[in-house]
Amino acid sequence: MSSVHAIAHSYTPRWPEKPDAVHAVELRGVGLSIGDQGILNNIDLAIRKATTTAIIGPSGSGKTTLLRCINYLARPTAGEVWVGGQLVGHRERNNRLVPAGERLLRHHRRQTGMVFQKFNLFRNMSILENVAFAPVSSGICTREEANDRARRLVARVGLAHKLDSLPEQLSGGQQQRIAIARALAMEPKVMLFDEATSALDPELSREVLHLMQELAEEGMTMIVVTHEMSFARNVAHEVVFMENGSIYAKAPPAELFSDLAPERVQTFLAA
Incomplete structure (x- = not known):
């Protein structure tokens, strides 16, 4: 806020x-x-x-x-x-x-998609869940569609092998790349x-x-x-x-x- x-x-x-x-x-x-x-x-x-x-x-x-x-x-x-x-x-x-x-x-x-100084990822969610969350919660696509979109974007930022990881298992640079993927998931x-x-x-x-x-x-x-x-x-x-x-x-x-x-x-x- x-x-x-x-x-x-x-x-x-x-x-x-x-x-x-x-x-x-x-x-x-x-x-x-x-x-x-x-x-x-x-x-x-x-x-x-x-x-x-x-x-x-x-x-x-x-x-x-x-x-x-x-x-x-x-x-x-x-x-x-x-x-x-x-x-x-x-x-x-x-x-x-x-x-x-x-x-x-x-x-x-x-x-608009916004990427902040701090990554602000949900700590209790996997990387896949983090990227898919906003499109589902905003009602712009189904969970299946959001998961497909998330997989494509996580691969796009070079982290397809981290889909099931939690944010704390990633480096700072990797977390920020996921934050970018999450912003892109809303197709801004x-x-x-x-x-x-x-x-x-x-x-x-x-x-x-x-x-x-x-x-x-x-x-x-x-x-x-x-x-x-x-x-x-x-x-x-x-x-x-x-x-x-x-x-x-x-x-x-x-x-x-x-x-x-x-x-x-x-x-x-x-x-």
Whole structure:
């Protein structure tokens, strides 16, 4: 459960038109405040389909909160979030938008798969059961179909021989690969990664980053909060630098990782 809570609100949308079809995610004027404290400030960001966007910046700059606003684990207090052409987190009532209830939010969240810093696997379930759980519990497929899907995805991440294992019998890198398989089991339009390698040592990090690179090459739309600058430089199509709850700079990696970047970005990368 997020510690960030939104103030209930309703409003007439600033941007009545739907996003362009080339965009998988679009944030329009997104803000989040707790009392007088601004956490995110007027974020405008469009993510093209089949691309990887890396979000970098100092700790406390709002990177994780931005990611959580996309699937409404944190509710923005301003602006709009669109995923797959759908306005997330709201429904229409009397020609006005009002906050969506939890049932509709669960439907919206199916469009995004999220991988956290910690693996959050169910300790008392086998790997097969972990990956099959969400599709069955959400009612999108039968248990048999979910098990078939889980077997394919676990094999996809190179761990078919671990189907009957418990999470504690896997290394950290293996558990994170299973967490990715579990997110993919819901067949999301977008994958969100929140520092997916931060709890791993360098060798195990390479396992996970290699899998993420494969997903990027296969055309999965991904938004990746990361401190892995080599991933941002070599895999991402666009890099977003955040500071103080705002987007400070946004550019292709060839530009952001060069002397063309703003001085603040260069200072951060040098450190």
